[in-house]
Amino acid sequence: MSQVCFARADALHAHEAKIRAIEVTDGESLCAYLKGFWEFIYNHKMFGCVYDIYADDIELYRENGFVQRSIQEVEQETMAICGAFPDLKVDIADIFAVPTGEDGYKVWMRYYFTGTNKGPSIYGPPTGLRMEGEKALNLSAFYLRKIDGEWLIVLERTMHPCDYIRAVCTGDKSFSSLEM
Numbered sequence: 001m002s003q004v005c006f007a008r009a010d011a012l013h014a015h016e017a018k019i020r021a022i023e024v025t026d027g028e029s030l031c032a033y034l035k036g037f038w039e040f041i042y043n044h045k046m047f048g049c050v051y052d053i054y055a056d057d058i059e060l061y062r063e064n065g066f067v068q069r070s071i072q073e074v075e076q077e078t079m080a081i082c083g084a085f086p087d088l089k090v091d092i093a094d095i096f097a098v099p100t101g102e103d104g105y106k107v108w109m110r111y112y113f114t115g116t117n118k119g120p121s122i123y124g125p126p127t128g129l130r131m132e133g134e135k136a137l138n139l140s141a142f143y144l145r146k147i148d149g150e151w152l153i154v155l156e157r158t159m160h161p162c163d164y165i166r167a168v169c170t171g172d173k174s175f176s177s178l179e180m
Contacts, residue, residue, distance in 0.1 A: 012044060012046070015040065015044070016040060016046070016049075018036070019033065019036035019037055019040055022036060024151050027096070027097030027098065027099060027105055027107075028097070030097050030105055030107065030144065030151060031095045031096060031097050031107060033151065034053065034095070034107060034109075034142065034144070034151075034153075035092050035095050035109075037049055037052060037053045038053075038090060038092065038109070038111075039090060039092065041078060042078070042082065042088060042089065042090040043088075043089050043090060045082055047075050047078055047079050047082075048075075050071055050074050050075045050078060051071055051075075052150075053151075053152060053153055054071045054074055054152060054153045055145070055147060055152040055153060055154045056070075056071065057069075057154070058070065058071060058074060058153060058154065058155070058156065059154075059155050059156070060073075060074055060155075060156040060157075060158065061155075061156070061157045061158070062158055062159070062160065063158075063159045063160060063162055064162065080121070080122070081113075081160075081165075083119045083120070083121075084117055084119045084120065084121035084126070084169060085113070085115030085116060085117055085118070085119070085131060086115070086116075086118050086119050087115045087116055087118070088113060088114070088115035088131075089113070089114050089115060090111050090112070090113060091111060091112045091113075091114065091133060092109060092110075092111040093110045093111060093112060094108075094109065094110040095107065095108070095109040095110075096108055097144075100143070103145055103146045104143065104144060104145045104146075105143075105144045105151075106141065106142070106143055106144075107141070107142040107143075107144060108139075108140070108141050108142075109139070109140045109141075109142070110137070110138070110139055111137075111138050111140070112133040112134060112136050112137060112138065113131055113133070113136040113138060113160075113161075113165075114130070114131060114132060114133045114136065115130070115131050116128065116129070116130045116131070117129050117130075117131070117168050117169050121169040122169075123166055123169040123170045124169070124170065126169075127168065127169060127170065127171045129168045129169075129171060130168070131164070131165065131168045135161070135164055136161050136164055136165070137161055138158065138159065138160050138161065139158070139159045140156060140157065140158040140159075141156070141157045141158075142155070142156050143155040143156070
């Protein structure tokens with residue numbers, strides 16, 4: 001059993017090393033770097049990596065006027081969604097970057113969540129219902145700057161499908177796009 005754990009840990013470390021080895025030289029390589037970390041955080045539940053891609057003074061604007069103003073809040077939000085959907089996977093459909101000057105880029109990303117509500121959420125106990133990819137569309141715009149030699153997200157605007165997530169977490173069939 002312990003050999004399996006060590007093998008998995010070695011595989012995760014190797015995967016992380018590949019992401020960290022991406023040399024960011026342009027928008028395309030920046031997208032590969034950001035996509036790699038985004039998938040590593042969500043798909044492998046490596047929550048501590050938010051500290052590798054977010055600036056200390058991050059401002060993250062969410063749907064419905066929610067604002068997160070620290071890496072800790074971003075990490076807690078990420079852990080909350082993954083706690084409610086322990087098998088959550090992110091599928092990044094599109095990502096592209098445009099330079100905003102010598103030391104910055106704006107990156108847009110369209111991605112989907114899939115997963116089963118097997119854990120408690122802010123809406124209550126788990127329902128066992130599945131969040132399905134195309135119904136769980138997320139859109140993000142990131143502003144990245146090179147700070148002390150690292151590319152970090154300094155501002156983010158993200159729209160999660162909060163009505164759909166709520167419907168899955170509550171079993172609310174009145175949500176028009178939820179087919180259960």
